[in-house]
Amino acid sequence: MITFEFLISAISLASLYALLALGLVIIYGILKMVNFAYGELIMIGGYVLYLVGSNTNLPWLIVAVAAVLGAMAVSYLTELVAFRRVREKSLTALLITSFAVSTLLQNGALLIISPRAKAVALPKVFSTSVTLFGITTPMRSILTIAVSIALLVGLTLLFRYTILGIALRAAADNFRMTRMLGVPANLVISSAFVLSGAIAGVVSLFWIGRTASVTPTIGLGPLLIAFVATVIGGMRSLVGAVVGGFVYGMIFIFIGVLLPQTLLNYREAFMFLIVILILLLRPEGLVRVKYAQERVG
């Protein structure tokens, strides 16, 4: 039953989940805030696809780039308009702000566009299949895997070799010390939001690509997945998020095949049962940091 085709689709979903989790943890690492408005960035990507795609004759690739840029811009704006103002206040204030931003964006879409699902035009590659080495797989799965790998490699290079990437990682370790080395707080946080938005934008292409439609509440599912995935993987590291997302995706797919037909409705329940088991065995998540955490002061 577990065929090569099946594996490809499992890896495709898992890599999408890995990206999702990474986008959430980039902000969490620095602000220690779970950004509940993260799902809405995927919604924004979807609506840009819908609006630009149905009102212009631009090639799909350009529409897709517009969707990613749209998610990045909105993510940056939420930081500028909402989060920056409450950053110095309590963590609770930040968290509630993220709920408010999420609700505002959702209701904005509801009012301005429509509560009903809007069909999004997708390029042919999303619905075609290819036959490689005698195996037929949907092109979409292969595209998802390729884009995920490319994005992960790109982000790894950014985090490892650019001064901005190093500053972002340092800020996740110790934000105050990073500022004391002359790294502007606003630069670090804005960059984190822009990166998170970019990832959400790319994910939105494939997320919307599965159903070819977008609704105001479409962000809830991916937000929950990203959140649980980061908890599984360990919220303290970027690698943890990627691993968590990948594992979550794989488990989800495998439960789908292994559960008997009668229990398939309880897929989510079994999913969370496994998550609870993982957390019981490894409370800090799958990926632990390699050094002792010293708490000073």
Next chain:
Amino acid sequence: MLRVDNLQVRYGAIAALRGVSLRVDEGELVALIGLNGAGKTTTLSAIAGILKPVSGSIMFRDQSLIGRSPEAILRMGIALVPEGRDIFPSLTTEENLRLGAFSRHNRSEYRSDLEEIFELFPILEERFHQIGGTLSGGEQQQLAIARSLMAHPKMLMLDEPSLGLAPTLVDQIFTLIPTLRLRGATILLVEQNVDRTLKIADRVYLLNTGRVELEGSPEQLKSQTAIKDVYLGKG
């Protein structure tokens, strides 16, 4: 170079500094000593822009530091090596140092700066690619100081650099500080190790419950009975 006047800082209802005044001249090594809770770290934090004072003034080269962000103050030339070292544990030695040079833009200088750092701290060359969190306490302290030097600060503030280090490493730190000075650094040092601090400092301020109780040269302070009672008597 640095002039602090009547500085007051509060943590909620608790007054941590009740009017501290001090000055550091160019090229000087000034030490702040005092018991735990006297306000030494608070003074450094206020200068570095981490804490907002209630009143008082902090002038650095004729510019006020009040209300400036920590990143702006670093760019003006003041670097703080905080207590407990605060290196980035998940970054390598190299990345820690690169970040120290964040405020500098000259790539070729970065290379020659590294050479100088390796001369001062040979161990850091050996540990160049190692994760910061896996370095020993003494190595982390050296990295923290080296990282601050990468920014070419005009004034270096060291908060208890010898705290929690093995005796041989304490020796190393106390030989390093005069070396840094010979290279032209202006240093504001906070230390618990009063004996050794008095040997290297130009001037000393003794803080007690948020006030400057005594100030003067190490000789002047040694002759005062207060410091003998509080510190030197204990050995």
